Amino acid sequence: MLDSSLWATGLTTMIVGMGIVFSFLVILVFAINIMVKCVEIVNKLCPLPVETPKAVKKAGTNDAEIALAIAIAKAQ
Numbered sequence: 423m424l425d426s427s428l429w430a431t432g433l434t435t436m437i438v439g440m441g442i443v444f445s446f447l448v449i450l451v452f453a454i455n456i457m458v459k460c461v462e463i464v465n466k467l468c469p470l471p472v473e474t475p476k477a478v479k480k481a482g483t484n485d486a487e488i489a490l491a492i493a494i495a496k497a498q
């Protein structure tokens with residue numbers, strides 16, 4: 423259980439594995455940042471049309487709809 427070569431092999435494997443994962447995550451962060459910049463450039467070249475929001479009805483202005491909703495709720 424206290425074999426030093428086994429511990430050294432395990433520690434080396436752990437360090438190499440964690441290094442590979444850390445390197446992958448760093449590369450992933452850089453790749454995402456590059457992709458964000460590419461999308462910003464594409465949006466400047468050909469922007470998507472912006473839709474204007476429709477007028478929203480105020481709640482409580484139509485008493486008939488409220489009464490209907492209450493009647494349906496009571497019926498169930």
